[in-house]
Amino acid sequence: MQLVRQNEKKWTPRCRAVLTVLLVAALGSACAAQSSAPPVGAHGAHGPAGKAKPKPGPAGSLSAYAEKVKRTQAQRAAAAAKWGLTRTPLAAPPPPAAKPEITTRKGFEVEDGESLPPVFTTVPVKERIVFLTIDDGAEKDPDLLQMMSELQIPYSAFLSDYVISDNYGYFKKMQDRGVSLHNHTLNHRYLPGLSYSEQEREICDQQTKLEERYGKRPRLFRPPYGNYNGDTLRVAQSCGVTAVPLWAAEAFPDHMEWREADQDLHPGDIILTHFRGRAEWEGSMPDMIRRVMQTVTDKGYAVAKLEDYV
Structure with missing residues (x-):
């Protein structure tokens, strides 16, 4: 595309x-x-x-x-x-004075004529930077917090309440270290299969929970599985969401998966991974960070902070 x-x-x-x-x-x-x-x-x-x-x-x-x-x-x-990285992560350039204009990626539109939050997989930039995002919140590995702080690698968390509710404090520590916390719904349901009111509960109630817990209402929202419809975007907009970042690549401890046909990174690409551990992966979260940073650095990219651009 x-x-x-x-x-x-x-x-x-x-x-x-x-x-x-x-x-x-x-x-x-x-x-x-x-x-x-x-x-x-x-x-x-x-x-x-x-x-x-x-x-x-x-x-x-x-x-x-x-x-x-x-x-x-x-x-x-x-x-x-x-932390066992083979190369030092590259430094990102300073953030732009003005954020770039972001539009919905071609082919990702839901309806013409409506002004809805843009859905995108790549931020329009020229610099060789990418953005790291981590979804859900099931694994709460303290080594991840320490590793990312010491490496000074920015990332954004998209959280689902049903998996973070047993340890809200872990994500408060994450927020205190400069990580922005965003919306990934209450229960990680397939949104296009729900009614408008059901989607409203999943999205807007999570907005409220995150605001009550962490003092800030998220601007960014990622629908579970990357699936959405017109109601999803209208609901999200109604409770404060301004943009819907999806992803161009996905990171695992032992490999990368690519959305694009050329199987490569591009300036401004968003990388997805998950809060997972050895119970579900062939490796830990630090293993995943080593894999994704090896890929990013070897390809000549730095990781920048998504919220500086969106």
């Missing part, structure tokens, strides 16, 4: 400069994580050995950002070794 990509903006010289600095910093950190600039202090305005003090403004801001990326990559390199 042809992906819909609209309103792609031309890169300005400053944008190119940011990306160049980012790339150099990310590559340099993998080889020389220990380097850092000497402080300006008692040596005066020019610092040690007469070197000029960095000037304030855009150049200084870029330098500070590059140093931040460098430090982050050094920390990631250490975490990657600890």
